[in-house]
Amino acid sequence: MSLTIGVDVGGTKVAAGVVDDQGRILEKLRRPTPSTNPELTAGVIAEVTNLLKAKYADVSAVGLGAAGFVDETRSVVLFAANLAWRDEPLKQKVEKLTGLPVVVENDANAMAWGEYRFGAGRGEEHVVCVTLGTGIGGGIIVDGRLYRGRHGIGAELGHVRVVPDGRRCGCGNRGCWEQYASGNALSHEARDLARVEPGRAARMMELSGGTVEITGLAVSQAAHEGDPAALECFDTVADWAGQGLADLTATLDPALFIIGGGLSAVADLFLDRMTKVYTESVTGRGHRGIAEIRIAELGADAGIVGAADLARQQ
Amino acid sequence: MSLTIGVDVGGTKVAAGVVDDQGRILEKLRRPTPSTNPELTAGVIAEVTNLLKAKYADVSAVGLGAAGFVDETRSVVLFAANLAWRDEPLKQKVEKLTGLPVVVENDANAMAWGEYRFGAGRGEEHVVCVTLGTGIGGGIIVDGRLYRGRHGIGAELGHVRVVPDGRRCGCGNRGCWEQYASGNALSHEARDLARVEPGRAARMMELSGGTVEITGLAVSQAAHEGDPAALECFDTVADWAGQGLADLTATLDPALFIIGGGLSAVADLFLDRMTKVYTESVTGRGHRGIAEIRIAELGADAGIVGAADLARQQ
Amino acid sequence: MSLTIGVDVGGTKVAAGVVDDQGRILEKLRRPTPSTNPELTAGVIAEVTNLLKAKYADVSAVGLGAAGFVDETRSVVLFAANLAWRDEPLKQKVEKLTGLPVVVENDANAMAWGEYRFGAGRGEEHVVCVTLGTGIGGGIIVDGRLYRGRHGIGAELGHVRVVPDGRRCGCGNRGCWEQYASGNALSHEARDLARVEPGRAARMMELSGGTVEITGLAVSQAAHEGDPAALECFDTVADWAGQGLADLTATLDPALFIIGGGLSAVADLFLDRMTKVYTESVTGRGHRGIAEIRIAELGADAGIVGAADLARQQ
Amino acid sequence: MSLTIGVDVGGTKVAAGVVDDQGRILEKLRRPTPSTNPELTAGVIAEVTNLLKAKYADVSAVGLGAAGFVDETRSVVLFAANLAWRDEPLKQKVEKLTGLPVVVENDANAMAWGEYRFGAGRGEEHVVCVTLGTGIGGGIIVDGRLYRGRHGIGAELGHVRVVPDGRRCGCGNRGCWEQYASGNALSHEARDLARVEPGRAARMMELSGGTVEITGLAVSQAAHEGDPAALECFDTVADWAGQGLADLTATLDPALFIIGGGLSAVADLFLDRMTKVYTESVTGRGHRGIAEIRIAELGADAGIVGAADLARQQ
């Protein structure tokens, strides 16, 4: 049986797993990311890989899902907002440290591939995966292949502008979708509410330790308790999310949207409304087929499973 | 030598041509579109096809580029804004009337394919073609194949929302890109200007027969004369066009944008500014490659050439 | 019995009347405005004044309501968008030509004063008059006196910005209230609709001679017939009008709004909705009194009556 | 010599002073506001008043400047956002507890009156005072009299809508001016920046104890040090402030704007830019006089001085 290792490299942790050809994870390891030092980060990736390789002799390749722009040769991380990578030759470094062939991929692309192959996307050939986490990541499957674009930087869906002169975004632009429809957008809504109507936001503030710095978790918990202000925050985010899916449909006309990321764990709080807004906003509605919307199935493992499978397919 | 016929079916005219495998048009025919009657429209398409077939014995297939939504089997026009088609089995009708195999394709897709194969897109594998005409059409080439989406309705780029609660669009939504960056958008700008500052818009009004219903042609001519108000209208459209290309880059990361449609004939009036805005707006700029922007080369023939070639490849 | 003459000087006509101290018009005269020539315009004003004076010996003064900025001494028209006046010493010229004392006032101020004294505003001391004509004019009564501001140019209510980067305005700015809530705004809405959904706008186009240059009259007539698209245009204008009244209430807290101008003749088509939006938008609603909204009573005569009464009070 | 007492009643403190007829404060007292209990608040006001009255036998009246809506009889606080007052008969209570005649006024009105009588507004008759504090308060002087509106709630300038569907406001509406041009708006800008570009906001975060909850003080200090991000936040607020003054000029055409409130202490950081934007945005600029802009002179004492003087004039 052929095995590969998938590694999900985020700003705070490195998570690795040995994965078989059915997408099953046999064993997982996790380490904090030494995010300010590229050399140490490559070292940690190699360390967990070598530990797993020592235990599973069949391991034949490594797939790395990295939070950043990855070049079109799938070798170099060009830029990462939350790590110190700038033109980092990650494939070369990790191959040298592990002796295994390495494929580097954007983390949201790896997640999308994992869901497409073994999760919510099985059986579809035109899939757009939207991960609603702190920001918004994206992955596009066209005719059963991962769409990477000319320079390897396709599907940066969170940075499509949806509001001219809108909210600032970490990418340096204003009005990006992820400022309106992500987990951060959810707490942004809640904090804006709390600053001007602290009475209405009382429960969310209480759940956030008494400050106006309301967390996404606090909004979710309050919403589950039925707090009207928290539900209103979710409604606003759902509206922006649904409109964004409609815009993606105008461009990509997929068969399926998969909604992943941290917010997908509380899909009960926004899925219905998002789907309704989507359905009512697609251009040409009534004269055309539209996409199905499903929640991701692999949870936090999607990146590991996807990266491992991409390494196998190399 | 193998020949195919390409037919471009628009709201006002049907243009057909015999095309060889190098994309050369051997002969062209043109008829007005009987746009309110689907039966007559199919009849006109068959008529020009049969005339050409009678003269060129080698013709082996017909490609139709139609202004509307085409289903994923490339047979049925689901809906057309400017023609009377609703679930029109165009392939079947024209095959019956001509005895030739028929492929139906969206007209902007056909144009994109023509440019990709024989025009500005030769040699590139990730191309997005944007036709700036009365509205905005789009065609996407991925890995050397025409991207059609799950239901055949991909690349409706003109109907991505760029302004919440923005200008009305013919698709029933508000704020669609084609309301800000097309030929119609150009005259919209000019008319808005003329209504409130007739003095500044005097030359454009003069060129439009003395009315505030300023045409795109009048704006172009005035701009070529150096009229400041006309140049201002072009600048506004260029800004929206460049921003839209930046947004498409976030999603699709193409190697190349091809700008076609009526506005491409006056590219000297907006290309530089559009390219500048594009370059300054792409997310991640400075850390990544961006797309080249070229003007279409085949002009009004792109649709015929592209449709004919798609029929050959079938 | 003391009589005065009021003259309403607009861009297309000069209308004069002899008015008694009860605001009754004894006789009226009307002439076209020679709008491109200040000298001729002063001449026409003097001509109608002298004709009336010859007939009514008791006339003691003249009030002129002029469409433009009038200086704080009520003597000079500083600027007029639709006439050729620039720093025009109108008081001096007309006094010389008629031998009567003259007071010059902004036309919307004169109308407001007419309504306050003899029309819809009788008995109130804090009145804001909003004239919804081609643009929006305003007049403010504070403690029973006409509010003129330091330079005589107060109550230019139509040029308060309500949309950042919004529609162009004839004043050179963007986003002014009169671009959203006037008679011109009404036809603007209708024309935008007609351009993208000609089918829905068919009745309004028919009533406008078959063009998309739909007139405000056509929208009104279609709306009275129940045409849904026309009613939608009125709803949009009503929403902007109501919000604007709410904003004026935050600043001025009047007892009464008087709605005049051409649109007030079809108040049945927007008054209820405008009032509802106003009531629901006033800051502090629920904890405070708000203004009453009434339709103007003097119609097109308000300017004559108001100007005449201002001349009497001098 | 006649003396009166002015009391400034805010959400956190009660500040009282004995004031002579030249606007000089002879002695001041300060207490924390028991803001959740109307009875105790009236008690504290009476306590400081009685202490001062015991020492200054000449005291003849009391003026209260209260942060809330005050009714047109200047007796009752209808509503206060930061205090527990709802239809609070403050005049009656304090008169009973002190034996002195009492006048109640909105706090921003009292400040405006103080500046008009003894501060930056001396000698002008058409003054608009804008206090840029946590929110925006306003006071209007017309013909040398305080403008109160029909219900006593005029000059709530902070709650004029400047952005449709804009930021939430504590008043329950969206897009109010005070969400864009106040001290809170300044920290709002800084926090939005810090969330997406923490690197650029590093100095402001450091000055705020290492959190993204950047205070207005931290922005000011960083700006004085030349921090580009802090200066950018001030520029944004200056632009909104200048545009708002231009809108007020369209309505009120004052001779003078007085800028007070906490932000006025750092006027060097925004006055030039605000004035430039104002000058370039006034409707009709070039054909009219515009207002002068001055910084308030009485600082935090303006409310005490103004309230005391209003009590004297009663």
Ligand SMILES: [Zn+2]
């Ligand atoms: Zn972004």
Ligand SMILES: [Zn+2]
């Ligand atoms: Zn559209």
Ligand SMILES: [Zn+2]
């Ligand atoms: Zn204007």
Ligand SMILES: [Zn+2]
């Ligand atoms: Zn507000």
